[in-house]
Amino acid sequence: xxxxxxxxxxxxxxxxxxVLEKMLxxxxxxxxxxxxxxxxxxxxxxxxxxxxxxxxDAIGAKPEExxxxxxxxxxxxxxxxxxxxxLEKRGKHxxxxxxxxxxxxxxxxxxxxxxxxxxYLPTDADGKVSPADVERAIEADTILVSIMFANNEIGxxxxxxxxxxxxxxxxxxFHTDAVxxxxxxxxxxxxxxxxxxxxxxxxxxxxxxxxxLYIRKGTPIKPxxxxxxxxxxxxxxxxxxxxxxxLGKAVExxxxxxEEITPRLQQMRDRLIDGILEKIPYSKLNGHRTDRxxxxxxxxxxxxxxxxxxxxxxxxxxxxxxxxxxxxxxxxPSHVLMALGLPHEQAHGSLRLTLDWDNTEEExxxxxxxxxxxxxxLRQMSPLYEAVKG
Amino acid sequence: MEYSxxxxxxxxxxxxxxxxxxxxxxxxxxxxxxxxxxKVYLKxxxxxxxxxxxxxxxxxxxxxxxxxxxxxxxxxxxEEALQITDRAVMEALDGLxxxxxxxxxxxxxxxxxxxxxxxQKTGRTIDGLQEPKKDIHEH
Numbered sequence: 361x362x363x364x365x366x367x368x369x370x371x372x373x374x375x376x377x378x379v380l381e382k383m384l385x386x387x388x389x390x391x392x393x394x395x396x397x398x399x400x401x402x403x404x405x406x407x408x409x410x411x412x413x414x415x416x417d418a419i420g421a422k423p424e425e426x427x428x429x430x431x432x433x434x435x436x437x438x439x440x441x442x443x444x445x446x447l448e449k450r451g452k453h454x455x456x457x458x459x460x461x462x463x464x465x466x467x468x469x470x471x472x473x474x475x476x477x478x479x480y481l482p483t484d485a486d487g488k489v490s491p492a493d494v495e496r497a498i499e500a501d502t503i504l505v506s507i508m509f510a511n512n513e514i515g516x517x518x519x520x521x522x523x524x525x526x527x528x529x530x531x532x533x534f535h536t537d538a539v540x541x542x543x544x545x546x547x548x549x550x551x552x553x554x555x556x557x558x559x560x561x562x563x564x565x566x567x568x569x570x571x572x573l574y575i576r577k578g579t580p581i582k583p584x585x586x587x588x589x590x591x592x593x594x595x596x597x598x599x600x601x602x603x604x605x606x607l608g609k610a611v612e613x614x615x616x617x618x619e620e621i622t623p624r625l626q627q628m629r630d631r632l633i634d635g636i637l638e639k640i641p642y643s644k645l646n647g648h649r650t651d652r653x654x655x656x657x658x659x660x661x662x663x664x665x666x667x668x669x670x671x672x673x674x675x676x677x678x679x680x681x682x683x684x685x686x687x688x689x690x691x692x693p694s695h696v697l698m699a700l701g702l703p704h705e706q707a708h709g710s711l712r713l714t715l716d717w718d719n720t721e722e723e724x725x726x727x728x729x730x731x732x733x734x735x736x737x738l739r740q741m742s743p744l745y746e747a748v749k750g
Numbered sequence: 751m752e753y754s755x756x757x758x759x760x761x762x763x764x765x766x767x768x769x770x771x772x773x774x775x776x777x778x779x780x781x782x783x784x785x786x787x788x789k790v791y792l793k794x795x796x797x798x799x800x801x802x803x804x805x806x807x808x809x810x811x812x813x814x815x816x817x818x819x820x821x822x823x824x825x826x827x828x829e830e831a832l833q834i835t836d837r838a839v840m841e842a843l844d845g846l847x848x849x850x851x852x853x854x855x856x857x858x859x860x861x862x863x864x865x866x867x868x869x870q871k872t873g874r875t876i877d878g879l880q881e882p883k884k885d886i887h888e889h
Contacts, residue, residue, distance in 0.1 A: 430846075656831070663807065664807065665785055665786075665807055665808050665809050665812075666809075667809035667810055668761070668808070668809055668810055668813060670759075671761060671762075671810045672762075675762065684785055684809065685784065685785045693785065704782050704783045704784075704785070705782035705785075708782070708785040730818075740767070740804055741764065741767050741806060741807075741813065742787075742805060742807040743778060743787055743788070743789040743804070743805040743806070743807055744782070744787065744807050746805065
């Protein structure tokens with residue numbers, strides 16, 4: 361089915377037209393390698409440094425603290441593996457949470473195989489990590505705390521400033537995966553005490569394949585990729601200039617328009633959440649009600665399975681996602697929903713709708729009109745619903 | 751991952767959804783943990799399955815498999831119905847994506863559970879029918 365309504369911005373976003381326009385000259389006109397000395401290369405180098413400043417300004421960093429990468433997953437890998445390798449003589453313990461993205465969790469599992477110990481902190485029922493839990497988990501040889509800024513599935517925003525303060529009190533570095541947060545929530549790495557921050561282009565209107573890692577000046581870190589002096593010896597490889605230009609423009613656009621777009625998104629999100637909970641019985645919001653990404657709605661419907669819902673929504677031209685096992689490609693439902701303590705059945709029956717700048721009130725009306733029928737249709741087919749109906 | 755047109759047809763327009771009030775055999779398999787539960791109702795006259803209905807909690811593949819399996823057993827003798835394997839149901843649907851192949855087992859198991867229930871109630875044996883592995887779902 362042709363997608364008419366896109367409610368999956370946490371998965372990826374379209375490239376914004378203004379972003380694409382800025383990028384285009386760097387494919388065919390200014391194609392120089394930023395490391396070369398001639399005229400055309402200078403333009404590449406200057407464009408890259410303009411973008412570096414745009415990204416730095418957006419999070420309160422200095423340009424030289426921004427290291428461009430190929431995306432959020434690489435940034436997470438680099439932060440964890442790079443710091444672990446640089447500090448392994450000092451300590452072998454890392455603290456993270458059970459609801460991190462797999463780019464963090466799987467990297468931690470890899471580090472465990474390499475002899476590191478990792479504490480995976482639980483969250484409360486809303487998905488919040490407690491700063492007190494972080495403090496209790498600190499050991500004599502803890503070298504890094506990594507807690508995501510906002511969760512990609514349930515939208516819960518973590519108490520980053522408090523957690524960073526706990527880490528710093530004990531002289532420990534703090535990393536945050538802010539892939540879902542940058543451009544959606546105000547971030548100031550100085551004020552919040554963030555030492556490393558991962559961000560990704562394609563979650564905010566830049567293309568796929570570009571991201572960045574903020575590395576506070578003086579933070580010990582080893583590169584993941586060797587082979588050149590690019591990015592101050594932190595990340596080898598000829599720079600993706602069009603991608604970098606696009607990332608800079610997209611981050612600038614998102615941050616500059618946050619004040620205008622956030623209230624509108626929050627209002628649409630709340631109308632969506634309240635409308636669904638009111639119209640559909642046996643439904644439950646996942647994630648924190650207010651400390652939540654402005655565009656995130658995640659609701660579990662009892663007695664039905666998520667993928668069936670996605671297929672029926674797709675038949676109406678609506679793109680959405682779910683935490684069910686059948687959509688994760690494994691037999692287990694979302695690790696995030698399980699960490700919140702949801703029963704399996706409710707985790708399988710979750711629906712995530714993520715909005716952004718290009719969604720409209722009419723689209724909210726449309727899904728609010730169609731969703732109750734879809735849920736009821738699947739419930740009529742469900743053996744679990746028989747007992748409830750009586 | 752993409753479903754065949756047949757799978758989508760049986761998912762969008764499932765055949766035989768519902769219950770049979772005075773079913774001769776009822777079987778339920780699967781559990782909420784792995785996200786698939788199927789319940790099959792059979793009406794049996796003179797060793798022939800004259801009607802079959804289902805209710806399924808599950809993904810697109812689970813619902814399509816339930817629909818196709820109930821279509822395939824209607825009008826069959828008990829012995830013929832036992833010969834219908836998960837593979838046959840899957841082939842009738844023009845295949846399933848690799849991660850969904852396990853969903854097709856559900857239909858065969860649910861059918862066997864319903865036949866077992868019928869055999870228990872009527873005190874007879876059906877050649878080749880074994881007690882279902884998991885006839886109770888866990889919560």
